[in-house]
Amino acid sequence: MSEKIDGTHDEAGLQGTAASRLLSTTCIWSDAAAPPPAPIAVSPPAPAAPAPVEAVTRAARVEQARSNPWPPRKLSLALQGGGTFAAFTWGVLERLLEEPIEIDTISGASAGAINALLLASGLAEGGREAARARLSRFWLRLLHEASFRSLMLVGGFSPAGSSVAFGPTLRSGRFDPIDLDPLRQALSRDIDFAALLNPDCPKLLIAATRIRDGQQQIFRNEAITADVALASTCPPLVHCAVEIEGEAYWDGGFGGNPPLLRLAQETSTADVLLVQVTPARDSYVPITLAAIDRRLDQIAANAALNAEIAAIEWAQAHAAPSLRLTRIAAEDSVDGLAQRSSTDLGRGFIRLLHRSGRAAAEGWLGQGTSSTLNAARRAAEPALA
Secondary structure (H helix, E strand, C coil): CEEEECCCCCCCCCCCCHHHHHHHCCCCCCCCCCCCCCCCCCCCCCCCCCCCHHHHHHHHHHHHHCCCCCCCCEEEEEECCCHHHHHHHHHHHHHHCCCCCEEEEEEEECHHHHHHHHHHHHHHHHHHHHHHHHHHHHHHHHHHHCCHHHHHHCCCCCHHHHHHHHCHHHHCCCCCCCCCHHHHHHHHHHCCHHHHHCCCCCEEEEEEEECCCCCEEEECHHHCCHHHHHHHCCCCCCCCCEEECCEEEEEHHHCCCCCCHHHHHHCCCCEEEEEECCCCCCCCCCCCHHHHHHHHHHHHHHHHHHHHHHHHHHHHHHCCCCCEEEEEEHHHCCCCHHHCCCCCCCHHHHHHHHHHHHHHHHHHHCCHHHHHHHHHHCCCCCCCC
């Protein structure tokens, strides 16, 4: 199932538009200073409209939706992390790679970063088929190994969950963090980091959390190494911090899971697809320590994302009507996902996530004009909340 916020589709992208200028003034990232805002012409207030603003906005968006091509010919992706739940994203990407859709920019954190790197390096190396093969090889290897190292590669341990799992050993300081060299080797085996510099490679925005000040750090193609991938998937209580150029980093999901506002600012296409794998909804009130921990992790994983979605919804209403943001959520396709563990490496579960991701992408691709118009009619509702 997917949800959509529609606006005018501008093939020229968001660069230099009101959306780009607006988002550039939102300085919540640590890797670049915000440019001065562009001057805004002030016009006298218009007389009160006789019809409600919401009705006028809906009518305008319905009219705009009629001219939007679907599925998009060019697309940017925001890939959320969530341990083994990210196998759902594998299925989504595999189905998208069967279509002639150009991938422009990809953002990711934690396991979302690994999927982003596999996709981008495969596309740069040999196009859609090579990308599909890289994703498949990586996830099938994790599925068959089903090891502690496999979980480390996809950020499968949450901070709180690690504490519950290892308890007094962690608190006593006697825990010896896992050796990172085998992880680096495993990532280098599956990801061609040199290919990320290829001009044909999609632009990448990989997030890590800087320990010194808690700020999000965005790494782009030219700076991405195996260490950056490890930093983005680094659970603090199991995995020793990853040092890059004198700075220590933890999992990128703390600051943006995935980075969405920066993606909206830097993409050269107006179509952005968010793949959300961590459940946002749960109808049960947890009472056991493990269930409480799991629910807290889910809430924390989506907190930054919800804030960025709200900012984009505001931008769409005020200055960025050309942005078309859609979402595919794993919880809409996998029953009871909120009750499952993101460290579950069971073969049946991974295959279920993969199949569900493919099916969800199939539904997203087939939405067509009627779904676009229906989404436009619901524009006043908080579709991605």
